[in-house]
Every structure is written in C-alpha cells, then in structure tokens.
Amino acid sequence: MPESKKIKCLVIDDELPAREILKKHIDGVEALELCGTCSNAVEAISFLKDNRVDLLFLDIQMPHLLGTNFLRTLKNPPKVIFTTAYRKYAVEGFELDAVDFLLKPINFERFLKAVNKILQVNLQGNDDMATLPENHSETLPPFLYFRANRKMVKVQFNDILYIEGLNDYIKIITVNKTIITKHLLASLEEMLPSNEFIRIHKSFIIAINKIESFNADSVEIGKKEIPVGRLFKFNLNKILNSTAASQAISSHPLKKNNGGSH
Template sequence: MNLNCIIVDDEPIARDLLRTYIEQVPYLTLAATCADAFEAMQALGRQDVDLVILDINMPRLSGLDMLRSLKRYPAVIITSAYPDFALEGFELSVTDYLLKPFSFPRFVQATEKVAQHRQALATPLTPAPSTPTSPTDDFIVVKSDKKLAKVFLRDILYVEAYGNYVFIHGDSDRLMSKQTLTQLEAQLPAGRFVRIHKSYIVSVKAVRFLEGNEVSLGSKKLPVGKVYKENLLTVLR
C-alpha cells in the first residue's frame, strides 16, 4: 500500500532530513513539502494526501491550530522539539508524536502504524462463524476522541495512567481515554486484570514473569509498586 505524504516544517534542515527518510521507505511517496501551515492547507486542498508529517511551532499558525481549523484531515505524525504538546496532539487523534531529534527506525515505526491502519480499513471483514459467548468475548466501552470505543478485554495488555487520561495498550496499538486509572480499573474484572503500580494495570494472562520489582510482558517491562506487589503475587499464584 502506498501512502502519499506531505512534510510541514518551517526549518529547511528538518524538511531535508524528512525528505531523506521518506525516500528510504518504499510505501511512502512525497507529494509536497510545505514551509508553513497555510502552504499545507493548500496542498491538502489540491490533492489526495494520506499522511501529514507536521511540525508544531511554526510562524503565523501552529501545527495544532492548523488541525483544529480543518474539518477533516488525514493521518498525522507530529514532529516537535517540545514534549509538552504530546497530550494535546493525541487529543487531536494524531497517530504518533516524534520528539526531535528522532532516528530513522523511530520514523519508520511511526509510519508503519499509519500503513497498518490503512491496510486494516482496506481489508474486507469476513464474518466469523457464530459461536457461544465466552469470557474472551467480553469488552468494555470507553470514550475516546469524542467517540465511544469498544475494547475487547482479550486485546488489552496493560493500561497506563497519564494524569486524568489513560492509554490502553494492545499488541500493536493504543487508545487514549479521558478518565483516571481508578475509574477504568472499576470496569475491569479483578480476576483478569491487576493493579501493579499507581500508574499501571496489567492483564494477568500477559504477565510472563516477575523479577524483583518489574513484570515482563514479553518485550515490555513495567515497574511494580511496593504496596501492590503482595496482591500481584496472590493473583499469579
């Protein structure tokens, strides 16, 4: 699948670096290079664009203000030297937030998220045969980006707190919801999920092992708080 993308950045060096990165990714095609948000909006109006690689701090109109001004926009990857706008960016449904300077592998990781999402939308769904309802069919409904999202419990690896927001992490994606970790914890069955830290809840089935004050979920390791460790040990026994 090919993705037409545009670069939006007021710094020539940053634009050159992104152009070099794009040329090395087979499924990316550079459709336009824009020095500010106004050029970008014109480019979006002229052609079909699948991905906007967008800087935040630009003259006249910031990248985030540009997104707010648009009724619809394609997938967006934010590139910024400032981490402070990450939460605001995810509230606008950006796919990823790259903190400058970022490496080529990190850039590829972000663009692959866009490509995988596009592929999933393009793949027709085959109805599954009817089967009796089982615990693995259980789900919760959470509010995300002004929508109600259905999240299957079997797909949740862990949940991470971020102030008054939570990130629900799956194998290859994550979903943000405006609520506290305690509020989300009340929706999860205690036998299948356990609080391990003031900032984390994990799926019991996803825990590979406990070593010291860390749990391993495969390639991901998370800290275990002292006050939660005894309960975790009880659940794992």
C-alpha cells in the first residue's frame, strides 16, 4: 500500500509495555503506519502541532491529564480508539465519538476488529479522516484484513463464498483461495454487511449471492453442501423470499433441489 494512503497512527500511553504492544499490532497491519509514540498528553499536544495524524490510540488513565480530557482540548481531533484497563470509562469514551474502546491487555484479534472499523470509514484514500461525511456507511470499502501466514491479507467481500467456524479459528473460502485465521465466527458476523451475508448454522456464514441451490436442510455453493441449522432456518427463508434477496442473487438464479422446498 502506498505510504501516502496509509493511516498514520499516534500511540499515547504512559506505560511502556502498552506502547510496545500497540506498536507491534500496528506494525502487523499493512494499512497502518506508526508515526509516533507519546508517554503523556503534553508530549502528544506538541507532536500534533507538527505532524499529521489520522488515528489516536489513546490511553485514558494517565498522570496529569486524563485521555478523555486531553481529547476535549483538541479543536479538530483525529479519529480515536481508547485503550484502558478500566471498564468504567467506556461510556464517557463513546460519548466522545470514539471509534472503539479496547480493554487492556489488548489481543491482536480485538485490535484488528477495531482497526477494520477505521478501514471501513477511511473512504478509499481520503486523507482527511476527521471530516468524513455522516453518511459514509453508504460507501464503505468492501473488504476486511485478516492475519494469515504471518502477514495481513485483504479479502474482498464479493470474493467470499462462505466462512466456516473452527473453534477459535475461521476458514474463509473465496473464489480463488482459502484463508485460515484465528478469529471468532460471531465477531466476524458483526463486521460483515448483513445484506450480503447470513449465518445459516452455528458454524457457517454464507454469501447470499453465491447460493446456487437450496432445500429445507441445506444450501449449495459451488460443490459444497452446507447444512442449515434449525435455529437459523427462519431468517434464511425470510432472506430467500425477500425482494432484496432476489435482486442480490440475480446473477446466480436459484433452483430448488429435489430434497425439499424452502
């Protein structure tokens, strides 16, 4: 990714181990660039005067000035992800329009979930993240990043066929590759557009427009027959019978299997 299009990050935390963990996480995401670290709000104020920053990873409980109070001093603050060991600050953090709120210790999976929110509002290279339009959700870039084989891999939504949950891991089947990564299926479900994907089983999420055939108990995508869980049948039937679903799958007309009706 070109340097000019990377999201420039500043880490503000009074604890060195916390700064090191965030630095490691940031270095693991191609779309992010660490432009500096600060141990307190005073250092951060000075840094922000001379440097462009798109995203703050901001600790709340710091000496002299709380991170929340520091953020209030900024006239045009960058996007912010709060980091703290204390849940009690969560409400105040979101009142300040934080993108996310990370509880320490911060694992990479949770970090990546927060970062993907930023990637989706960084409108395809828009350099001014602080002035995004309120209706930016209509133009979300259709992809997510996942860690696989010691690197971050971009996965386009329209390439995904289905996703299978494997305990603490998921297997993402796309039109041209398979990716296995450590991630919870329920967490990923929240990050996918609900008009394009649906969970049909405790272990499967499918792309609606990739369904080739279906019956009462399963759907077929490519050569894979995927079971429909009893608790998920109602939602699937509702989607398949809706006008929106008919439009979404127009490029792959559905045909009913002889095994039953939907």
